[in-house]
Amino acid sequence: MVKPIVYGAIGGGAAVVVAVIVLFAFHPASEQYALTVEPRTEMVMGVGNVVRVYVQNTGSSPLTNVKIDYGTSSEPALPILNPGEKQMFSPPAGSKMVTVTDDQGITVMKPITDSM
Numbered sequence: 001m002v003k004p005i006v007y008g009a010i011g012g013g014a015a016v017v018v019a020v021i022v023l024f025a026f027h028p029a030s031e032q033y034a035l036t037v038e039p040r041t042e043m044v045m046g047v048g049n050v051v052r053v054y055v056q057n058t059g060s061s062p063l064t065n066v067k068i069d070y071g072t073s074s075e076p077a078l079p080i081l082n083p084g085e086k087q088m089f090s091p092p093a094g095s096k097m098v099t100v101t102d103d104q105g106i107t108v109m110k111p112i113t114d115s116m
Contacts, residue, residue, distance in 0.1 A: 030059060031058075031059050032060050053068065053090075053091055055088075057083050062082050070095040070097070070098055070112075073095075
């Protein structure tokens, strides 16, 4: 009577260990601080081609004091950009580059093109 319970407990414990190992092995670890910057041209009905810059926190922690700089002008700093949050910006006409920085030490520079 005791042996089936012991074997069941050992089998159940082994199954839990295997499940935990598989979970950690196949679950991609996200960085604590990560940022993506995506400048792109979009067609807007009635307006034509519009250049937009999308900034997203792809890390697991909030980013603070996020600054968007176009070289000749900049956006007001975002005090906080939470994990998964995405913001859209419209650079001034003629902007060729966008640089995004934050207090966590991330700097991303991307060229801006106004063609589709």
